[in-house]
Amino acid sequence: MTHDDDAPPAMTPRTRRIVLWLLIPAVVLTALGMALLWPSGDDRPADGGGVIEVAGRVEAVTPADCPEGELPEGAACGTVTVLLTDEDRRVETDIPSGPGAVTVAPGDDVVLLHLTESFTGREYTISDHQRGTELWLLGAAVALAVIAFGRWRGLRALAGLAVTFAVLLIFVVPAILDGRPPLLVAVVGAAAIMLTVLYLTHGITLATTVAVAGTLIALTITALLSALATRVVHLNGVADEATSFLSIAQSDVNMQGLLLAGIVIGALGVLDDVTVTQAETVRELAVANPGYGFRQLYGAATRVGRAHIASVVNTIVLAYAGASLPLMLLFAVGDTPVSRLLTGQPIAEELVRSGVGTLGLIAAVPITTALAAFLTRRSTPVSRTEEARPAPPGDDQPWMAFIDDPR
Numbered sequence: 043m044t045h046d047d048d049a050p051p052a053m054t055p056r057t058r059r060i061v062l063w064l065l066i067p068a069v070v071l072t073a074l075g076m077a078l079l080w081p082s083g084d085d086r087p088a089d090g091g092g093v094i095e096v097a098g099r100v101e102a103v104t105p106a107d108c109p110e111g112e113l114p115e116g117a118a119c120g121t122v123t124v125l126l127t128d129e130d131r132r133v134e135t136d137i138p139s140g141p142g143a144v145t146v147a148p149g150d151d152v153v154l155l156h157l158t159e160s161f162t163g164r165e166y167t168i169s170d171h172q173r174g175t176e177l178w179l180l181g182a183a184v185a186l187a188v189i190a191f192g193r194w195r196g197l198r199a200l201a202g203l204a205v206t207f208a209v210l211l212i213f214v215v216p217a218i219l220d221g222r223p224p225l226l227v228a229v230v231g232a233a234a235i236m237l238t239v240l241y242l243t244h245g246i247t248l249a250t251t252v253a254v255a256g257t258l259i260a261l262t263i264t265a266l267l268s269a270l271a272t273r274v275v276h277l278n279g280v281a282d283e284a285t286s287f288l289s290i291a292q293s294d295v296n297m298q299g300l301l302l303a304g305i306v307i308g309a310l311g312v313l314d315d316v317t318v319t320q321a322e323t324v325r326e327l328a329v330a331n332p333g334y335g336f337r338q339l340y341g342a343a344t345r346v347g348r349a350h351i352a353s354v355v356n357t358i359v360l361a362y363a364g365a366s367l368p369l370m371l372l373f374a375v376g377d378t379p380v381s382r383l384l385t386g387q388p389i390a391e392e393l394v395r396s397g398v399g400t401l402g403l404i405a406a407v408p409i410t411t412a413l414a415a416f417l418t419r420r421s422t423p424v425s426r427t428e429e430a431r432p433a434p435p436g437d438d439q440p441w442m443a444f445i446d447d448p449r
Contacts, residue, residue, distance in 0.1 A: 043304045057248050060248060061251045063253075064251045064255055065254070068233070068255075068258065069237060070234075072237060075229075076213060076230055076231075077214075079222045080217065087115075094156040095140050095153055095154070095156070095169070096154050096155075097126060097151070097153060098127055098151075098152055099124065099125050099149070099151050099375075100121070100124055100147065100148075100150045101132065101148060102123040102147050103122050104122070105137065105195065106117075106119050106121070107117070107119065107121040118137045118143070120136070121135065121137065122134065122135050122137055122168060124166070124168070129227070133152065133165065133166050134164075136170075138168050142430060144169075150171060152171055153168070153170045153172055154167065157166050158403055170400075176215075185192075188200060197449060199243050202238065202239035202243050204237045205235065205242070206235050209234050210231065210235075212230055213234070214303075214307070219292060224295070224296055224302060226304040228265075228303030229306055231307070232261055232306055232310045235310065236257050236314055239314070240253055240254055241254075243350070249322050249325045249414065250405045252413050253297070253314065253317040253318040253410060255410075256321070257310070257317045257406065257410075259406075260309075260313050260405050260409060261306060261310060263401070264305070264313075264401070264405075265302065268302050271394045272301060272394060277391055278298050279297030279301035279391075286431060288300075305399065308399065309399045309402050312358060312399065313406050315354070316403055316410070317406055318408050320343055320346070320347050320350075320411045321410055323347075323411075323412075324339050324340075324418055328419075340411055343415065353401050354403060354409050358399050358403075359396050
């Protein structure tokens with residue numbers, strides 16, 4: 043094996059003890075929380091509204107003149123012949139028309155809705171394109187790029203991404219649908235994701251453990267602030283068609299709690315970036331400047347954190363603004379006053395997400411930096427030269443320094 047430039051210094055017995063004192067309680071509490079909140083697994087009644095999705099391939103598109111005066115200008119009329127791939131039979135349906143309608147051509151793979159009751163007399167209607175192949179190719183290209191650049195760490199990052207999706211799809215979503223408190227489910231699920239992904243990606247090191255502790259504290263602060271903000275601003279979690287439909291279809295889901303859960307999970311993705319950066323910054327400063335004490339380490343790393351926060355805050359706001367851009371344009375077209383635009387529930391939700399997420403990030407920097415500076419000094423042995431010694435050649439997996447170090 044080749045030497046990994048990202049491998050951390052070998053840990054001393056004192057450092058190992060600190061890691062275990064922080065890691066074991068976090069793992070035990072997270073596992074206990076998941077056990078208590080785990081969905082029952084009972085089948086939930088599904089209401090598809092009499093609609094069944096089927097796959098098909100367009101064989102022919104036959105345009106026709108629209109009846110004069112019956113449809114808006116620019117509407118498409120005619121028929122589409124589609125081969126149902128699962129049933130090996132052909133059906134005819136109308137050319138998709140209306141706002142957001144898909145454009146189809148011969149050879150396109152499409153998704154059709156099989157309507158048990160239809161006002162148009164058509165048994166099938168085209169609803170969307172099939173995108174599975176294209177998305178798999180895009181995912182493969184991204185994975186190859188990550189592995190080519192990040193090597194083993196990139197591969198571990200992809201494994202962490204798989205863990206994230208697994209926790210969300212197997213635990214978080216089913217638990218919320220099962221009636222568990224959404225905010226508590228989100229906090230426990232976020233802790234499970236963070237513990238697995240951070241250690242899988244960065245290895246079992248003191249810096250990673252400090253990042254985990256800082257992220258857990260910042261997540262708790264974010265959850266409390268989001269609960270307070272949604273109550274003060276009077277947000278109920280029902281702000282658009284999707285949440286309105288969900289509140290009707292799944293009446294036992296706490297929509298305000300679902301909003302809080304979304305804020306917590308959304309904040310996690312940025313928090314772990316900030317906390318890992320701060321913990322690694324302190325570690326590098328301690329190795330480069332063995333004479334630095336707590337105050338010097340904290341001061342120097344905090345200056346790095348301020349620069350990082352300044353850019354990340356803008357990233358958060360732009361991300362939420364981009365997601366809300368269609369809604370903002372809709373309000374602008376309707377000549378809605380700016381004051382009403384910003385205080386309406388849809389935009390107010392995004393403002394609360396941005397504000398609470400920013401406060402959580404700001405809290406994460408001093409907390410993580412202080413923990414890292416304190417524990418780094420506590421874990422430094424008498425011979426700092428030995429602590430700073432690089433990992434043995436061939437140790438290209440960070441956690442092996444924790445498991446196999448003979449000291």
